[in-house]
Amino acid sequence: MVLDFGFLKTEMMGEIDACCDHGMMIWVDDPWIASFLPFTSREASAEVMQQYRAEVRETGQKLIEGPFGKTLLLSQVPTAENLAKHWFRRLAPRVRLRSGNRADLLSVVVWETPNCMATYHAPDLGRSRPGLSPRHSHSEKFPNEIGGIAGEGGNLGSHERSTFSQRF
Known part of the structure; x- marks a missing residue:
């Protein structure tokens, strides 16, 4: 699928x-x-x-x-760390809903300068979706991304997941 x-x-x-x-x-x-x-x-x-x-x-x-x-x-001082967590908490349920429970938001990355970023990773990744790993939360090719998503891939096995990153 x-x-x-x-x-x-x-x-x-x-x-x-x-x-x-x-x-x-x-x-x-x-x-x-x-x-x-x-x-x-x-x-x-x-x-x-x-x-x-x-x-x-x-x-x-x-x-x-x-x-x-x-x-x-x-609710918190708007540091990059707090914004990453805040946006993760607001976007994660929307990703689950809009994907029909077939994808999870893995992380949100907020860049405050070209050399400084904060990443918030999904808690309990291993338990909630077997096979997911925080190391796949962002693409080295696109360092200015704002998150990673793992979803069930078309030809992947039942324990494998595809990843998706969106630059912002």
């Missing part, structure tokens, strides 16, 4: 690009957050921030339109 990974770009664009392209990411508890958001008074600021924090605790993020454009409030 062959699996088309065309859905991956759609999911990445919706989950990452739509929220972050030409936008700002900030920790919901950052002490300077009020300066970046459209509040009219301290009272409004405290009340709205309480609502924002509750939503971020529940969903992991909150996208708002502020005076500087898109602002993504996150």
